[in-house]
């Protein structure tokens with residue numbers, strides 16, 4: 584019996600992983616997909632034509648980047664729908680607007696007109712009754728220090744040259760954002776509660792929490 588069957592997770596479930604840059608979304612997405620035999624929907628960083636440019640000049644590229652991410656995530660959403668679920672998704676579409684676009688607008692690196700255009704597109708595409716929300720959103724949280732260490736460890740050049748204040752601001756905004764989030768059930772997990780690098784089997788504990796959040800019957804251990 585695999586872990587999906589053991590914990591009674593439906594074959595068509597969609598589980599989304601949210602959290603700030605470097606917190607460990609991709610790592611847990613791959614581990615969950617592997618353990619549950621689900622497909623992944625990963626953020627593609629290397630093929631993103633705007634990301635590098637954006638980090639060198641936020642004001643010039645923030646609108647282009649948001650439109651690009653919106654299109655990419657919407658295409659992924661369609662792919663998930665076409666397969667009939669059974670996916671772990673690395674980052675939610677809600678973070679694009681709730682964290683990134685808003686932060687750049689508030690900080691003056693996205694103009695008012697661009698922000699309004701982006702938001703109206705986002706709302707027309709996403710905020711409709713036809714847009715399926717995930718069954719559970721796993722929110723990864725950790726201290727700013729631990730997250731900065733992970734960004735450093737991963738070593739993407741564009742993120743290394745970004746001032747710490749950017750990550751600090753994002754960290755704070757994530758906390759406020761998740762406290763107000765209501766689109767689907769949220770499972771909050773602190774990154775100190777599991778360590779997939781030292782112990783791959785710690786994913787079972789995460790799956791048990793997901794099952795409980797989804798009101799599935801969990802086996803007595």
Ligand SMILES: Nc1ncnc2c1ncn2[C@@H]1O[C@H](COP(=O)(O)OP(=O)(O)O)[C@@H](O)[C@H]1O
Nearest residue numbers: 604605606607608609610733736737778779780
């Ligand atoms: N549980 C963990 N313990 C230690 N390091 C981790 C853990 N999960 C992820 N990392 C490391 O942290 C860095 C960022 O992880 P990643 O999954 O790419 O984050 P994200 O997708 O949220 O940006 C990577 O170097 C990764 O190997």
Ligand SMILES: Nc1ncnc2c1ncn2[C@H]1C[C@H](O)[C@@H](COP(=O)(O)O)O1
Nearest residue numbers: 603604605626628648649652679683742
């Ligand atoms: N919507 C976004 N706006 C700006 N930057 C974004 C957005 N979504 C992701 N990013 C950036 C942040 C990171 O540098 C990379 C990948 O994100 P990660 O959290 O490491 O998976 O893209």
